Amino acid sequence: MKLGLGAFAALLGGAAIVQAQCPDYTTFSQVPQGNKSSGPLALPYMRPAPACRTFNSSAVEKVIDDMKARLKDPDLARLFENTFPNTLDTTVKYFDENENLAFIITGDITAQWLRDTANQFAHYHSLLSIDKGLATLVKAVINNEARYVSQYPYCGAFQPPPESGLPTSHNDWADGVLVHPPVDNRIVFECKYEIDSLCGFLKLSRSYYQATKDASFMNDNWHTAINQIFRVIDEQSQATFDDDFNLVSFYNWTGGNGALSPAVPNGGNGEPKAYTGLVGTHHRPSDDISVFAFLTPANAMLSVELSNLANILDSAQQLKNVSQLARQYSTRIHNAIWNTTLVNNIFAYETNGFGGRYVMDDANVPSLLSLPYLGFLDKSHPAYVATRKVLLSRNNPYFAAGKAFNGIGGPHVDAWHPWPMSHISAIFGTDDDQEILNSLYLIANNTNGLGLIHESVSIYNPSDYTRPWFAWANSYFAEMLLDLGSRKPHLIFNDGKPYVPGR
Ligand SMILES: *[C@@H]1O[C@H](CO)[C@@H](O)[C@H](O)[C@H]1NC(C)=O
Ligand SMILES: *[C@@H]1O[C@H](CO)[C@@H](O)[C@H](O)[C@H]1NC(C)=O
Ligand SMILES: *[C@@H]1O[C@H](CO)[C@@H](O)[C@H](O)[C@H]1NC(C)=O
Ligand SMILES: *[C@@H]1O[C@H](CO)[C@@H](O)[C@H](O)[C@H]1NC(C)=O
Ligand SMILES: *[C@@H]1O[C@H](CO)[C@@H](O)[C@H](O)[C@H]1NC(C)=O
Ligand SMILES: *[C@@H]1O[C@H](CO)[C@@H](O)[C@H](O)[C@H]1NC(C)=O
Numbered sequence: 001m002k003l004g005l006g007a008f009a010a011l012l013g014g015a016a017i018v019q020a021q022c023p024d025y026t027t028f029s030q031v032p033q034g035n036k037s038s039g040p041l042a043l044p045y046m047r048p049a050p051a052c053r054t055f056n057s058s059a060v061e062k063v064i065d066d067m068k069a070r071l072k073d074p075d076l077a078r079l080f081e082n083t084f085p086n087t088l089d090t091t092v093k094y095f096d097e098n099e100n101l102a103f104i105i106t107g108d109i110t111a112q113w114l115r116d117t118a119n120q121f122a123h124y125h126s127l128l129s130i131d132k133g134l135a136t137l138v139k140a141v142i143n144n145e146a147r148y149v150s151q152y153p154y155c156g157a158f159q160p161p162p163e164s165g166l167p168t169s170h171n172d173w174a175d176g177v178l179v180h181p182p183v184d185n186r187i188v189f190e191c192k193y194e195i196d197s198l199c200g201f202l203k204l205s206r207s208y209y210q211a212t213k214d215a216s217f218m219n220d221n222w223h224t225a226i227n228q229i230f231r232v233i234d235e236q237s238q239a240t241f242d243d244d245f246n247l248v249s250f251y252n253w254t255g256g257n258g259a260l261s262p263a264v265p266n267g268g269n270g271e272p273k274a275y276t277g278l279v280g281t282h283h284r285p286s287d288d289i290s291v292f293a294f295l296t297p298a299n300a301m302l303s304v305e306l307s308n309l310a311n312i313l314d315s316a317q318q319l320k321n322v323s324q325l326a327r328q329y330s331t332r333i334h335n336a337i338w339n340t341t342l343v344n345n346i347f348a349y350e351t352n353g354f355g356g357r358y359v360m361d362d363a364n365v366p367s368l369l370s371l372p373y374l375g376f377l378d379k380s381h382p383a384y385v386a387t388r389k390v391l392l393s394r395n396n397p398y399f400a401a402g403k404a405f406n407g408i409g410g411p412h413v414d415a416w417h418p419w420p421m422s423h424i425s426a427i428f429g430t431d432d433d434q435e436i437l438n439s440l441y442l443i444a445n446n447t448n449g450l451g452l453i454h455e456s457v458s459i460y461n462p463s464d465y466t467r468p469w470f471a472w473a474n475s476y477f478a479e480m481l482l483d484l485g486s487r488k489p490h491l492i493f494n495d496g497k498p499y500v501p502g503r
């Protein structure tokens with residue numbers, strides 16, 4: 001028997017998961033591979049060969065079989081089959097149960113983003129109570145991230161843990177960047193400060209606890225990480241100047257020679273901010289620089305996740321002081337959102353505390369369009385309904401529409417490349433069947449015949465798309481189809497009966 005490197009890795013019980021004969025998935029994902037679905041879109045089967053998959057879960061396979069048997073449109077069934085397992089099929093670069101460490105890449109870039117990881121596993125939450133192996137993997141992801149956050153709470157993307165023996169990646173985009181506090185590039189891939197990265201870590205932690213009731217991940221690493229998150233919240237809630245006009249700067253980031261981004265004003269601090277009760281951020285969930293520091297949807301997510309943190313700490317009878325603080329901050333941020341970001345029922349995407357408002361939306365979650373998905377408000381709330389109307393119209397500078405595709409994008413690619421992800425958020429935010437079907441088929445029709453969800457698609461030319469391998473987008477799509485399966489079964493299932501995995 002010929003053992004591939006992957007098999008050796010498995011025998012050694014947890015080295016890096018490397019499969020020598022397996023094609024690179026960035027290349028693989030750009031060419032139609034297996035059988036085509038029998039619907040009009042004829043979407044190819046795009047899962048890697050079993051021997052090339054980076055993690056196996058029988059619970060995940062069962063959900064795929066269940067959904068394929070129920071989905072009435074074979075094209076949607078194929079999309080589900082390709083997207084639901086994509087995180088496990090392609091992104092688990094390293095997992096060692098004994099070390100309690102796992103390294104999860106975002107897809108086509110070999111680095112672990114705190115935000116992406118939380119989203120890459122969100123659609124598996126209901127399976128953690130029935131698949132012990134999968135739960136152990138997620139616990140190892142949390143522990144690896146707890147270590148990152150303990151050391152570098154201002155950073156969002158990281159290198160493999162040294163235990164993995166994996167090489168670090170060079171990030172061209174971090175060349176010439178001046179960042180304070182300084183970072184070690186052997187640990188940090190990119191140190192952009194995005195408050196929602198920390199929310200991602202909190203969300204993954206509480207989802208694991210909610211599904212398993214296992215509090216063993218709340219170790220010293222995790223406690224340190226939680227304390228660091230509170231430190232960042234305190235530091236970033238402060239105004240740019242104190243009463244005597246001393247500069248208050250705990251983090252600053254700007255490009256020097258060679259940085260592939262423009263210099264950031266005010267010594268890398270960005271636009272000044274005044275105290276409002278919100279928590280500032282330096283970059284957006286797209287990794288683009290913020291225009292104003294107070295990003296409404298990131299604060300919404302923070303408010304929700306702090307409240308969830310308090311609930312799991314109370315349930316696990318741990319850190320009463322932290323749970324009280326978490327509730328207090330959650331309420332403060334919640335009130336500040338309603339008090340300072342809303343005008344005529346329209347939320348601003350960003351504010352600065354001086355009256356500056358940027359009314360727009362960016363596709364990356366947390367976004368304004370995803371406020372119901374984040375758990376901040378109900379999709380029927382008048383402020384959401386009114387804001388949504390603006391976001392999905394020409395009044396949002398980053399909405400664009402062409403013959404085949406439309407939606408919300410962002411400056412990360414450009415204003416004429418909307419993101420399929422915006423339609424997924426839109427679906428989570430409405431009960432209107434027609435709107436749901438329209439968004440669903442805009443996504444399905446625009447995979448460039450590849451059966452995977454891409455980052456962005458041009459409104460001028462739907463075969464002009466970005467990121468062939470983007471695990472978060474695939475996971476978010478599958479999560480949305482599962483949600484429709486329980487919320488709107490008549491729209492997508494043969495039998496019209498609701499389906500909830502793991503029940
Ligand atoms: C898919 O293709 C393989 C050959 O690559 C074939 O053996 C198999 O029957 C096909 N399956 C379906 C469902 O068409
Ligand atoms: C997943 O299962 C296949 C066999 O179906 C095996 O070849 C592969 O090595 C497994 N992957 C991992 C990471 O264990
Ligand atoms: C940048 O941040 C560091 C703290 O990390 C601070 O000491 C320094 O004064 C800041 N510089 C500027 C120009 O704000
Ligand atoms: C909570 O209490 C623990 C133990 O006394 C302490 O180490 C930690 O710093 C406190 N955390 C906060 C946020 O006050
Ligand atoms: C902010 O909102 C809360 C609750 O809605 C309210 O009690 C408080 O007075 C408001 N504060 C300001 C400054 O408007
Ligand atoms: C998707 O494509 C089909 C043709 O295959 C077309 O009938 C339908 O209108 C398209 N839907 C959307 C929302 O673009």
